[in-house]
């Protein structure tokens with residue numbers, strides 16, 4: 172079965188999704204349509220040339236209303252509001268909402284009620300989705316009857332959750348404290364700006380290339396949605412000027428004293444077993460750029476593991492904030508697209 176997806180927003184995440192699908196690691200996915208306020212020619216250029224990932228390994232052209240990626244023609248729409256995008260006309264089953272503008276479940280749901288898609292995956296820590304589904308932790312709780320708009324939370328939450336899952340399952344885990352150091356984001360400014368900054372913190376408008384900037388609005392405690400057993404947790408996020416490659420650190424208290432070797436062995440076993448593809452393990456000394464194009468949610472770094480005699484443990488993982496997360500978005504799109512409720516049909520498209 173092929174799941175036809177539509178992507179709203181062909182920015183960093185939308186372009187990563189397109190490159191991943193073109194490279195075919197998800198053979199059951201086809202991009203049927205995209206929507207972005209930018210003209211098709213600019214979308215094609217943005218896919219051909221990428222300052223971080225390099226030139227597209229294939230061909231991308233704009234042809235009328237279509238974006239042609241290799242030999243595959245993708246209908247390109249240019250609507251500003253989700254309710255105007257006629258996804259159903261191009262057979263879209265699942266919309267990946269990746270503009271960053273429509274993170275509220277109620278707005279993203281318009282891709283279904285007005286656009287005629289059947290499911291929506293929001294590419295961010297959404298405000299009120301039907302479910303947060305984090306791959307490797309709670310994605311099996313997906314219920315096709317009641318979950319129409321889902322979110323995998325954020326890239327940082329995914330990296331933290333897979334490490335927390337292993338520590339929780341193997342050793343017990345509580346009193347969790349996390350930090351995420353996030354690579355530069357597209358909404359950041361090159362020079363200081365006072366208006367149109369993301370959220371209501373003036374620091375988020377400061378020149379992104381010059382500072383480590385605290386980002387208090389990223390919802391770090393969503394790790395608890397997937398793993399409620401870990402209880403209350405503390406968290407912090409910072410944006411840094413590196414172009415790609417981010418870091419997640421997690422510390423906590425285990426149920427019994429453990430050694431760093433035991434923790435590393437547990438992570439290596441999970442990476443080779445139940446979390447294969449979601450958690451990766453690499454003992455080679457790593458810096459952030461090394462994780463570029465890694466498809467896992469987290470590349471575990473055993474050199475960062477510390478353990479204390481009273482059961483305290485600290486672990487470190489790297490993640491490609493675009494590529495790893497985009498792979499999880501596609502995993503989720505497959506999950507929801509392959510399990511559409513029997514008898515469900517597209518609603519007819521209407522323009523609000």
Ligand SMILES: NC(=O)c1ccc[n+]([C@@H]2O[C@H](COP(=O)([O-])OP(=O)(O)OC[C@H]3O[C@@H](n4cnc5c(N)ncnc54)[C@H](O)[C@@H]3O)[C@@H](O)[C@H]2O)c1
Nearest residue numbers: 180181182183184207208251269270271294295326357492
């Ligand atoms: N970049 C990352 O590392 C990353 C990682 C995880 C999650 N996310 C989340 O994914 C979302 C997108 O992030 P991004 O980095 O791709 O952003 P981006 O700014 O690179 O891309 C956004 C795209 O949406 C388009 N757009 C803007 N308004 C639109 C509208 N009204 N209708 C249609 N298209 C519109 C823009 O033209 C742009 O192409 C955000 O919510 C972000 O928090 C980003």
